[in-house]
Amino acid sequence: MIKFRLLLWALGLMMKKGAKNNPDFQKQLEGKDFAFQIQTQDGGIVRHYVIKDQKVKSKGKAHVEPAFTISFKDAETGLGIMTAKDKNAFMKGIQDKNIVISGDFSLVMWFQGIVKYLKPKKKK
Template structure:
């Protein structure tokens, strides 16, 4: 559970850094104004991400009306899916019902698209 919590926090840091330093990532944020959240299915662990004014902010609590939510069966599944090197891990987890998505699917696709900018620097 702690590793998953740290991963969600680190994801926020990587997005903040990319928003400041990566013009391609900044372009993906252009004109966006919404919140989304990643969480465990039971809601015991949740982190919201707020995209506004070409920045990303984050809090470790649920947002009252996120544009989309990605809920992982549990923290272990979340950690496994989000750190997988397999590009199909996310889709397989959805098919296996280990991941449930609610809300705006076009923004979920946007989120998957920006993940390439969030690799930690070596």
């Protein structure tokens, strides 16, 4: 599904922008050096992100050694959960087995914590 692929690409762009322009986001990157990936469970759609030297790089392919992987049941489920207004959508996705996480869970929690810095600013 093209929308999910686009969302993962945009996530990389937002993290790169945050790494340049957002002091709060920059603090979250301090001392971090790892890669993670988000994908569909069948591996049909996969994108990895490398956090290193307070910068973020992203590629539309699997990483050799991601610190953690978030696998969504399918592209539609991934899109729905990642764009949900409900703050509990992610945890519900894990409980419902629509999301499978492998690797370092503490880094997954870190990732959950940084997402709030990436939301576009509301226009007044």
